[in-house]
Amino acid sequence: MRARRTLIAGAGSAILAAVALTASPAGAKAATAPSGIRAPYAEVANAASGGILWDASPQARVPMGSITKVMTAYVVIRAGNLGRLITVPKGITAYDKKYGGSTAGLKPGQKLTARQLLYAMLIPSGCDAAYTLAQAYGPGQRGFIAKMNAAAAGLGLPGTHFTDPSGLPDPTETSTYSTAGDLVALGRDAMSLPLFATIVATAKHHVAQAKGEHPAYAWKTSNPLLGHYAGTTGIKTGDTQAAGDCLLFEARRDGVPVIGVVLDEKSWKAATRDAKSLLNYGFASS
Numbered sequence: 001m002r003a004r005r006t007l008i009a010g011a012g013s014a015i016l017a018a019v020a021l022t023a024s025p026a027g028a029k030a031a032t033a034p035s036g037i038r039a040p041y042a043e044v045a046n047a048a049s050g051g052i053l054w055d056a057s058p059q060a061r062v063p064m065g066s067i068t069k070v071m072t073a074y075v076v077i078r079a080g081n082l083g084r085l086i087t088v089p090k091g092i093t094a095y096d097k098k099y100g101g102s103t104a105g106l107k108p109g110q111k112l113t114a115r116q117l118l119y120a121m122l123i124p125s126g127c128d129a130a131y132t133l134a135q136a137y138g139p140g141q142r143g144f145i146a147k148m149n150a151a152a153a154g155l156g157l158p159g160t161h162f163t164d165p166s167g168l169p170d171p172t173e174t175s176t177y178s179t180a181g182d183l184v185a186l187g188r189d190a191m192s193l194p195l196f197a198t199i200v201a202t203a204k205h206h207v208a209q210a211k212g213e214h215p216a217y218a219w220k221t222s223n224p225l226l227g228h229y230a231g232t233t234g235i236k237t238g239d240t241q242a243a244g245d246c247l248l249f250e251a252r253r254d255g256v257p258v259i260g261v262v263l264d265e266k267s268w269k270a271a272t273r274d275a276k277s278l279l280n281y282g283f284a285s286s
Contacts, residue, residue: 033054034054034277034278034280034281035277036273036274036277037056037262037274037277037278038265038266038270038274039056039262039263039264039265039270039271039274040056040057040060040263040264041056041057041058041060041062041179041180041261041262041263041264042054042055042056042057042058042180042260042261042262042263042274042278043055043056043058043180043181043183043184043260043261044184044258044259044260044278044279044281044282045184045188045258045259045260045282046256046257046258046259046282046286047187047188047191047250047252047257047258047259048256048257050185050188052181052184053258053281053282053285053286054278054281054285055180055181056180057180058179058180058181059159059179059180059181060179060180061159061177061178061179062174062177062178062179062243062263062264063167063169063173063174063176063177063240063242063243064167064176064177064178064183064238064243064246064248064263065167065237065238065239065240065243065246066102066125066127066166066167066222066236066237066238066239067167067178067183067236067237067238067246067248067261068130068162068164068165068166068167068176068178068238069121069122069125069130069165069166069167069236069238070183070186070187070190070235070236070248071148071151071152071160071162071186071190072121072130072133072134072144072148072165072166073118073121073122073190073196073199074151074186074189074190074193074196075137075144075147075148075151076114076118076133076137077118077193077195077196078151078193079137081114082113082114082115082118082195083113083114083115084113084114084136085111085112085113085213086111086112086113086114086117086132086133086136087109087110087111088106088107088108088109088110088111088112088128088132089108089131089132089135090108090109091131091135092106092108092127092128092131092132093108095127095128095131095168096127096128096131099127099166099168099169099170101127101128101166101168102124102125102126102127102222103124103126103127103128104120104121104123104124104126104128104129104217104219105126105128105217106120106126106128106129106132106214110213110214110215111210111213111214112132112207112213112214114133114136114137115195116207117129117132117133118133118195118196118199119199119202119205119207119219120217120219121133122196122199122200122236123199123200123202123204123205123219123220123221123222124219124220124221124222125222125236125237125238126219127166127168130165130166131165131166133165134165141165144165145162145163145164145165148162148165149161149162152182152186155185155186155189156185157178157182157185157186158182159177159178159179159181159182160177160178160179160182160183160186161175161176161177161178162176163175163176164176167238167240167243168240169240169241169242173240173241173242173243174242180261180263183248183261183263184248184259184260184261187235187236187248187250187259187261188259190235191233191234191235191250191259197233197234200223200233200234200235200236201226201232201233201234202221203220203221203223203226203227204218204219204220204221205217205218205219206218206219207219222237223235223236223237223247223249224237224247224268224271224272225247225249225251225272225275225276228272229251229275229276229279230251230253231251231252231253232249232250232251233250233251233252233257234249234250235248235249235250235259236248243263243264244263244264244265244266245264245265245266245267245268245270245271246261246262246263246264246265246271247261247262247265247271247272247274247275248260248261249261249275249279251279251283253283256283256286258278258279258282258283258286260275260278260279260282262274262275262278
């Protein structure tokens with residue numbers, strides 16, 4: 001678990017901002033809010049220190065869609081045994097169909113390693129892979145969701161709660177939720193895991209056919225920043241009808257890592273624009 005974040009300058013935090021201005025040059029740089037941010041919930045921070053550079057409604061509890069898969073990956077990676085072969089369960093068919101979840105193209109009965117399933121979940125945002133991992137590592141969906149919530153408590157994320165390993169609206173649109181502040185903190189912890197960081201920095205991933213186990217797969221990232229914003233290192237997209245378009249992101253320039261999140265944007269174009277603006281602001285303020 002990383003150290004808790006410290007506020008440098010936040011939306012609607014005039015007193016704290018004034019303290020930051022007298023405390024450090026970084027605070028002075030961050031005094032002016034980034035322009036053009038339309039996401040109602042957002043935060044940007046120095047990923048190394050956790051120092052918050054700017055935020056907007058950072059403690060509001062809102063759905064975040066498939067950003068949920070960051071916690072699913074965190075729990076699985078920490079559990080280990082990633083070379084284990086896992087059979088894709090029959091349940092993925094009804095699950096994906098019921099909620100219209102994005103998939104990695106998995107089929108019941110196929111066998112992939114937990115490590116391969118992590119790639120399938122995080123790169124193309126496969127809800128089928130998240131369901132499969134939860135079923136295996138719970139064991140069972142309820143058992144795994146309990147582990148997700150225990151991990152959230154252990155990481156000090158009081159505004160976060162999970163009812164589904166993918167962030168799909170099960171049982172309701174808002175039953176899985178988090179806050180901008182919690183998601184930035186979770187992102188920092190997840191990015192400290194080397195395998196996680198490697199996967200979310202991958203734009204394309206090919207899995208060769210394994211006879212009797214699975215066909216070949218070619219997965220492309222859902223992250224609109226990878227390959228389009230210099231220095232991007234991850235991390236995860238998310239969207240549902242209630243969550244809007246959400247993006248948890250990190251980039252590094254000149255050795256400085258900046259992490260941020262935008263939630264409930266109206267389009268991917270808008271979410272991408274906001275993320276770029278926040279990253280630019282973050283680098284200028286760090």
